[in-house]
Structures are given as C-alpha cells and as structure tokens.
Amino acid sequence: MKKSVFLGTLAVTGLAAGFAAADAHSGGTLGEVQARGALNCGVTTGLVGFAAPDANGEWQGFDVDVCRAVAAAVLDDPSAVNFVPTTGQTRFTALASGEIDLLARNTTWTFSRDVDLRFEFVGINYYDGQGFMVPRDLGVASALELDGATVCIQTGTTTELNLADFFSSNNMSYEPVPVETNAEAQQQYLAGACDVYTTDASGLAATRATFEDPAAHVVLPEIISKEPLGPLVRHGDNEWGDIARWTLNALIAAEELGVTSANVAELAGGTENPEINRLLGTEGALGEMLGLDNDWAQRAIAAVGNYGESFERNIGENSAIGLSRGLNAQWTDGGLLYAPPFR
Amino acid sequence: MSDTHSESALHTAYVRKEMLPERDPPASQKGAVLWMRENLFSSIPNAIMTVVSLYVIYYILAGIGPWMIGGIWDAESLTECRAIRDELYGHGREVACWAVITDRWHQLLFGFYPQDLYWRPILTLALFGVAVAPVLFENAPRPLLIVTAIFPFVAYFLLWGGSVWGPAAVAVGFILAWAILTYTQDILGSLAATLAAIVVPLLYWLYLVGPVAGWLHGLAPIGIEAVGSDEIGGFLLALVIGGTGIILSLPIGILLALGRQSDLFIINKCSVIFIEVIRGVPLIVWLFTASLLLNYFLPPGTNFDLMLRVIIMVTLFASAYIAEVVRGGLAALPRGQYEGADSLGLNYWQSMQLIVLPQALKISIPGIVSTFIGLFKDTTLVVFVGLSDPIGFSNLIRATSEWNGIYWELFIFIGICFWIFCFSMSRYSQWLERKLNTGHR
Incomplete structure (x- = not known):
C-alpha cells in the first residue's frame, strides 16, 4: 500500500513539468525550440537507412539528417535533438499535439494529410514508389505476369490499397499474405510463404541487401505508386515551416552548387558565385529573414553535408542498402530535385 | 494324498539351516x-x-x-x-x-540510458529486492519496512535523477497526510480528519511542491544527473511499467473489489462501472487512449510524459482485473465468516482487515499472480505507442544496416529475460500457497 506514493511522485512531477512546459508556450515553435535548447524530432521506430540508433544510441539515417540539419541551423548544435520514435498510428497526433516540432519519418505527402489533417509538408527528401520483389527462380520479368501470385503485404498501409488497385486495373487476381512488420515479411518471403513481396522500392532494396544471396532475387521494374516522402510541420506556424523548408532546400541547393561539408568553411569566406554567397550568408541577409542568423545554412551543411553526401552515407550505392539516385538526382542530372533559388 | 506328503517329509535329506543372503531384484x-x-x-x-x-x-x-x-x-x-x-x-x-x-545487449536491457549511469538502475533493482523482502517473506527482519516505505522515492530519484528535493518534497505530502490523520482526529472527528488527510496533501502537491522543491534546491543544490523518460527503454522500461503497475494495482484492486461488494449505492455503482468499462476494452485501446486521445484533452503545449500516461493506464487496467480476482475470493468465503466478524463487534475495516481479506486473498493468490504475470508480459504492447520496450528495441536494432535481417536471436533473448521474471513470480506464488495451505479449504 505504501508504494502508492510512487504514483504520487510521478503524477506530481509530471504535472509540474506539464505546467512548466505550458508557460514556455509563446513566441511560436522557433521560440519554444530555442528556449528548450533542443529540437523534438519525430522519427520512425526503425527503418533501415532512414532512421536507427547505433550501438552507442546515436541516431543515424537519412531522415535523421534532416532533424540534425534543422537543429544545427536553429540551435548551432546538430546533437541538440530529442528523437521521438513514432509509429504509423501515433506520428500525426504527436505532431498535432505539439509533442514533436518536426516529423521526419518517411511520410508520404498526400492531399488529405496536407489539407484535412492540417499539416504542412515542407518539401520532399525522397521520391519513393511501391515495387515488387520476386525470387529469380520464378522467372518473372514484369509485374504484369504476376496473375494468381501470393503476395506478402504489410497490413493497414497505403501499399495494401495500391496493390489492390494495381491488380484489379490489370484484371489480375492475387492472394494476400498479411504481415505486420518488415522483419516478419522478410521471414515469410524467405520461407516461401509468398511468391512476391511488395513495399516501397527503397524498403525492397534494403531488404534484398540483407539476404544471404541477394542475386537470387530481383526487384521488378514496375513502380505502381507515387510516394513522395518528406518532412512536415504543423499548420499555422509559417515561420517555423519556412525554417524547415529552407533548411531542406539549402541541403539540396548545396549539392547543386557544389558546396560540401568539406569545403563549406572555405567557401564561406566568399566566392565568385553570388548564389553560394547568399546561401552561406556572406552576401545578403537571408538568415535574418528566417529569424536566424546568416550562418544558418552553413551550419546545416557542415553538420550533415549536402543532400548528396547524406544520401551516399546513409542509403547510396556505396552503403549497405545500395540505392541509386534515380528520381532523387538533381534536376541537372535528370532527377526531380529542384531547389528554388536563394535570393 | 496325506501319505505321500508325510513320506516325502521323512525322506528329506537336506534342510536349509541358514538364510539366503539378500539379493538385488532382477534387472x-x-x-x-x-x-x-x-x-x-x-x-x-x-x-x-x-x-x-x-x-x-x-x-x-x-x-x-x-x-x-x-x-x-x-x-x-x-x-x-x-x-x-x-x-x-x-x-x-x-x-x-x-x-x-553481445553488440546490443545493453540497449535491450537499458534502452538509451547513459552507459556510465547503469549503476543507477542496477542499484534500484537491488534496493527493490531489499524493499520487497519484508512484504514477501514474513521472516525477513521487520526494520526493512522502512526501506520499503522510502523505496518509491529513492527509486524515482535514482532512475530519473535531478534534484533530490523533488521526490523529498513529494514524500513530505505523505507525512503530512499521516500527521493529520493521527493528530487531528480528536479535534476534528474521524470523517473530517480523513477528508483533511486527503485534501491538504493534494493541495500541497498541486501548489506547493514545485516552489518548495525549487527553494530547497536553491538553498542546497544536491542532485544527480537527470535522465529523461525517453532515455529509459528496453527491459528497464518493461520493469518500471510492469513493476509500478503490479505494486499499485493490488491495493487499488482490493479497494475496488470491496467497493463492488459495498452496500453504499454510489461507491458500489462507481466500482462496477469502473471495473466493467476498463475490463471491457482491450489494453491496446487504453494505450492508444493514453498516447493519442489524452493529447487532445490536455491543454495545448502540455507535455504530460508519455511513459507516465502509459503507467497510469496499465495500472488502472490491472486494477480492474485484480478487483474481479479478489471479488472471487471474497465470494468464496462462507457467509458465516462475515457474520462471525460482525458478532465480535468489529467495525467494517477491522472485520475486513482481520477476518475477511486474509482468507479471501489466500484463495485468490493463483489468480492474482497470473494477472501479474499477464500484466508484465502485456507491457510489450507499449511498442505500438512508440515506446522502446525490448520488442521496440528489437525493431530499432533490426533497422540498422549492420543487423538488418536478424530475427530469432533477438526474440529468443527477450523471451529468456521475460521467462526468468515470470517463472520466479510463478514459483513464489506456489511457495506462498504451500506455506499458507493450513489444511483448511
């Protein structure tokens, strides 16, 4: 009975913390983050290459780099981030309720999420799409030959709906094998419980890379859906949204302009190219317009590198996952990345 | 016939005099x-x-x-x-x-808890052993009950760290309640004293604890490094949630069971509604309520710790189950026990404490312990609200490029850890049953 005091302790400290947090709720998200000294960033509960903690508990990944870049721009410290793991169910409430300031959790930008759920997607950091993987032995070269196949599919995701649309529009039938997580899907697929595994193409590549014999499995060329993944913030705080949007744009523009984490300090001394000067704050006052100082982009790039560096380090061809740039190349290389001008 | 017999007896040439040595039975x-x-x-x-x-x-x-x-x-x-x-x-x-x-055991056990502070959760677990000893074993030295009383505050202080004055100031509230109950009963009367013992500490906790703790910390800044709830994960999280739930749900469950048997209309109906509503909805729904719905009810910007919300929900859920288990024990007692207690002139609390509950709880032990074991294992459900319990960490570990593709090894390790705790609870309950089984059914 005496132990009920434990609840008391917890409840009271929890409430006290709650009131303290409520007091700081003025000056918008930027003011809150600066007062707190840390960015609360929502990430996945683990997705290869995009977000995962290493053995020391340091979060790493492509989405994590977005969080770190924003923290570096706002707080001058890429490690001043509280990573909040969110599931597919909890991510939007966590953002809407203010538990997190920024959600960088490979979330597909859709109309209803942007408009109805009242969020603000600040850009796209990865263009993904749903694909299929089959064992090479099956001798299938195209997804259109999959009539009657058994398909492993994660339940409750848009992939499930896309799959149904694709098969019915092509007048084919399939038998779904519902699985809960990607890890379970790998087991089922390798055990032969299904002929086909379908999920986002980046996920397929990551899964295939872990197989004993990756060459025995092929990812089919068809991509059956558009999955533009990007970070998002709450509606209604446009200053904060601008900071997140332009931090992401700065990383993309930095790659286009040839600014890397290695040469950013040198280039910040001033260059012939006025756009680089404006980006790095040696010319103009773009940072001040955001409510930050003029070195903001310089810090973000120094912290995580430009878009291409982050891509290569986490998910690129030389990493364990081995994704090619594809749609995620700069527009100058035939991809879709196109940062608006910094002026 | 008889001739032949006597003749053969006569002609017997040999009579055994000594016993045959004992031999082993055939193989x-x-x-x-x-x-x-x-x-x-x-x-x-x-x-x-x-x-x-x-x-x-x-x-x-x-x-x-x-x-x-x-x-x-x-x-x-x-x-x-x-x-x-x-x-x-x-x-x-x-x-x-x-x-x-070998690479990630520390994360499965402690989550993101800072590695140089692992001694704190370990010390807490050791103290927990000392604190529960007098409760579980009646031949443990009685003075240990002091450890039991202060353990919750010490555990909070050790696990979360921060200023020592926070938990201390909260503890003062309980001393306040005890003092009011003991010393003002003669002046105010029993009912008023009980009410004051509830209201005064509540007001103290709501409005005074923060300033008092802050003031004391200003005077003497004693404290250890603070660790946030989000850094507590892995098996430590399962133990904190499960342990708190188990310890708190027993008293609450007993009160609910008594409330359900009560003749007082309001108390009776409140208990029935509470038990039936909580028990009628799956735990996962309550966890989602805790993590999602409460966010909409609380004022915007309120940062009500998710772990605390989950602990409260798990405790309420387990309390409803315990209440029903205990009610079974109460119902199994013959009517004569209640009447006997009344005829001795005991008041309600005395009769419950001295006659009814000891017998009812003895009958309920197997049910109570299996509820506890179930509760402890149910803590893995928190993975669905984004808390990093051992299962959550197995997902995080699998999401690194080094360990993606690993499957059974993690589950086997987690399974063994849970089995150790659940099996010891089960053995304790069997030991307790044998000890209490005095031949009376």
Whole structure:
C-alpha cells in the first residue's frame, strides 16, 4: 500500500513539468525550440537507412539528417535533438499535439494529410514508389505476369490499397499474405510463404541487401505508386515551416552548387558565385529573414553535408542498402530535385 | 494324498539351516529399467506414444540445437557473422548469430540510458529486492519496512535523477497526510480528519511542491544527473511499467473489489462501472487512449510524459482485473465468516482487515499472480505507442544496416529475460500457497 506514493511522485512531477512546459508556450515553435535548447524530432521506430540508433544510441539515417540539419541551423548544435520514435498510428497526433516540432519519418505527402489533417509538408527528401520483389527462380520479368501470385503485404498501409488497385486495373487476381512488420515479411518471403513481396522500392532494396544471396532475387521494374516522402510541420506556424523548408532546400541547393561539408568553411569566406554567397550568408541577409542568423545554412551543411553526401552515407550505392539516385538526382542530372533559388 | 506328503517329509535329506543372503531384484524389476517399463512402456499404445514423442523431441533438438550451440558470438554485423560461419562450417549450414546480443545487449536491457549511469538502475533493482523482502517473506527482519516505505522515492530519484528535493518534497505530502490523520482526529472527528488527510496533501502537491522543491534546491543544490523518460527503454522500461503497475494495482484492486461488494449505492455503482468499462476494452485501446486521445484533452503545449500516461493506464487496467480476482475470493468465503466478524463487534475495516481479506486473498493468490504475470508480459504492447520496450528495441536494432535481417536471436533473448521474471513470480506464488495451505479449504 505504501508504494502508492510512487504514483504520487510521478503524477506530481509530471504535472509540474506539464505546467512548466505550458508557460514556455509563446513566441511560436522557433521560440519554444530555442528556449528548450533542443529540437523534438519525430522519427520512425526503425527503418533501415532512414532512421536507427547505433550501438552507442546515436541516431543515424537519412531522415535523421534532416532533424540534425534543422537543429544545427536553429540551435548551432546538430546533437541538440530529442528523437521521438513514432509509429504509423501515433506520428500525426504527436505532431498535432505539439509533442514533436518536426516529423521526419518517411511520410508520404498526400492531399488529405496536407489539407484535412492540417499539416504542412515542407518539401520532399525522397521520391519513393511501391515495387515488387520476386525470387529469380520464378522467372518473372514484369509485374504484369504476376496473375494468381501470393503476395506478402504489410497490413493497414497505403501499399495494401495500391496493390489492390494495381491488380484489379490489370484484371489480375492475387492472394494476400498479411504481415505486420518488415522483419516478419522478410521471414515469410524467405520461407516461401509468398511468391512476391511488395513495399516501397527503397524498403525492397534494403531488404534484398540483407539476404544471404541477394542475386537470387530481383526487384521488378514496375513502380505502381507515387510516394513522395518528406518532412512536415504543423499548420499555422509559417515561420517555423519556412525554417524547415529552407533548411531542406539549402541541403539540396548545396549539392547543386557544389558546396560540401568539406569545403563549406572555405567557401564561406566568399566566392565568385553570388548564389553560394547568399546561401552561406556572406552576401545578403537571408538568415535574418528566417529569424536566424546568416550562418544558418552553413551550419546545416557542415553538420550533415549536402543532400548528396547524406544520401551516399546513409542509403547510396556505396552503403549497405545500395540505392541509386534515380528520381532523387538533381534536376541537372535528370532527377526531380529542384531547389528554388536563394535570393 | 496325506501319505505321500508325510513320506516325502521323512525322506528329506537336506534342510536349509541358514538364510539366503539378500539379493538385488532382477534387472528388469529395478532402477531405470523398471521406471521405464512402468512409465514409458507400460502398454503398447504407451510405448508407441513414447517412441513418437522421443522422435519429435529429437527432431526439434536436432534442428535447433546445432543452430543455437554453433552460434557465432563475436562479429560486428550480420554480414561478418555469415563470413565467419562460412569459414567455420562451410557454406550451407545455418547457425545463430548471437553477436547481435553481445553488440546490443545493453540497449535491450537499458534502452538509451547513459552507459556510465547503469549503476543507477542496477542499484534500484537491488534496493527493490531489499524493499520487497519484508512484504514477501514474513521472516525477513521487520526494520526493512522502512526501506520499503522510502523505496518509491529513492527509486524515482535514482532512475530519473535531478534534484533530490523533488521526490523529498513529494514524500513530505505523505507525512503530512499521516500527521493529520493521527493528530487531528480528536479535534476534528474521524470523517473530517480523513477528508483533511486527503485534501491538504493534494493541495500541497498541486501548489506547493514545485516552489518548495525549487527553494530547497536553491538553498542546497544536491542532485544527480537527470535522465529523461525517453532515455529509459528496453527491459528497464518493461520493469518500471510492469513493476509500478503490479505494486499499485493490488491495493487499488482490493479497494475496488470491496467497493463492488459495498452496500453504499454510489461507491458500489462507481466500482462496477469502473471495473466493467476498463475490463471491457482491450489494453491496446487504453494505450492508444493514453498516447493519442489524452493529447487532445490536455491543454495545448502540455507535455504530460508519455511513459507516465502509459503507467497510469496499465495500472488502472490491472486494477480492474485484480478487483474481479479478489471479488472471487471474497465470494468464496462462507457467509458465516462475515457474520462471525460482525458478532465480535468489529467495525467494517477491522472485520475486513482481520477476518475477511486474509482468507479471501489466500484463495485468490493463483489468480492474482497470473494477472501479474499477464500484466508484465502485456507491457510489450507499449511498442505500438512508440515506446522502446525490448520488442521496440528489437525493431530499432533490426533497422540498422549492420543487423538488418536478424530475427530469432533477438526474440529468443527477450523471451529468456521475460521467462526468468515470470517463472520466479510463478514459483513464489506456489511457495506462498504451500506455506499458507493450513489444511483448511
């Protein structure tokens, strides 16, 4: 009975913390983050290459780099981030309720999420799409030959709906094998419980890379859906949204302009190219317009590198996952990345 | 007939004079052979069953044994594990890659808790052992109950750190309640004293604890490094949630069970509604309520710790189940026990404390313990609200490029950890039952 005091302790400290947090709720998200000294960033509960903690508990990944870049721009410290793991169910409430300031959790930008759920997607950091993987032995070269196949599919995701649309529009039938997580899907697929595994193409590549014999499995060329993944913030705080949007744009523009984490300090001394000067704050006052100082982009790039560096380090061809740039190349290389001008 | 008999007796040439030495029974009638004949091969169907079962056991062990025993303990990643395996056993043999456990055991056990502070949760667990000893074993020294009383505050202080004055200031509230209950009863009367003992500490906690703790901390800044709730994960999280839930749900559950039997209309109906609503909805729904719905009810910007919300929900859920288990025990007592207590002139609380509850709880022990075991295992459900319990960490570990593709090794490790705790709870309950079984049904 005496132990009920434990609840008391917890409840009271929890409430006290709650009131303290409520007091700081003025000056918008930027003011809150600066007062707190840390960015609360929502990430996945683990997705290869995009977000995962290493053995020391340091979060790493492509989405994590977005969080770190924003923290570096706002707080001058890429490690001043509280990573909040969110599931597919909890991510939007966590953002809407203010538990997190920024959600960088490979979330597909859709109309209803942007408009109805009242969020603000600040850009796209990865263009993904749903694909299929089959064992090479099956001798299938195209997804259109999959009539009657058994398909492993994660339940409750848009992939499930896309799959149904694709098969019915092509007048084919399939038998779904519902699985809960990607890890379970790998087991089922390798055990032969299904002929086909379908999920986002980046996920397929990551899964295939872990197989004993990756060459025995092929990812089919068809991509059956558009999955533009990007970070998002709450509606209604446009200053904060601008900071997140332009931090992401700065990383993309930095790659286009040839600014890397290695040469950013040198280039910040001033260059012939006025756009680089404006980006790095040696010319103009773009940072001040955001409510930050003029070195903001310089810090973000120094912290995580430009878009291409982050891509290569986490998910690129030389990493364990081995994704090619594809749609995620700069527009100058035939991809879709196109940062608006910094002026 | 009788002639022949007497004649042969007469002509007997030899009569044995000494006893034969004792001999062992025949080989088929003793030891392992007898045991096997009696237990394994007593009849033809039994023999067939034995052979089939032995084959099944062999088949399973032959499949899993080499996989587990041949496992690789020292590698940096799954790829390296596979390379080592090919070197050791040649291609084609599957073995476990336990290296993931050697690499990440600390995260599975402690989550993101700072590595140089691991002594704090370990010390808390050791203190927990000391604190529960006088409650679980009646021959433990009684003064240990002081440790039990202060343990919750010490545990909070050790796990979360921060200023020592926070938990201390909260503890003062309980001393306040006790003092009011003891010293003002004569002045105010019993009912008013009870009410004051509830209201005054509540007001104190709501409005005074923060300033008092802050002021004391300003005077004497004693404290240890603070650790946030989001850094508590893995098995530590399961233990904190499960342990708090178990300890708090028993008293609340008993009160609810008594409330349900009460003749007082409001108390009775409140208990019934509480129990039926909480018990009628799955735990996962309550967890989602805690993590999602409460966010909409609380004022915007309120940062009400998710872990605390989950602990409260788990406790309420377990309380409803305990209440029903205890109610079963209360109902099993013969009516005469209640009437006997009344006839002795005991008031309600005295009769419950001295006559009814000791017997009812004794009957309920198996049910209570299985509820506790279930509750402890249910803590893994928090993974669905984004808390990093052991299962959550297994997902996080699998999401690193080093260990993506690993599966059973993590689940086996987590399973063993849970089994140790659940099995010890089960053994304790059996010991308690045997000890309390005084031959009375």
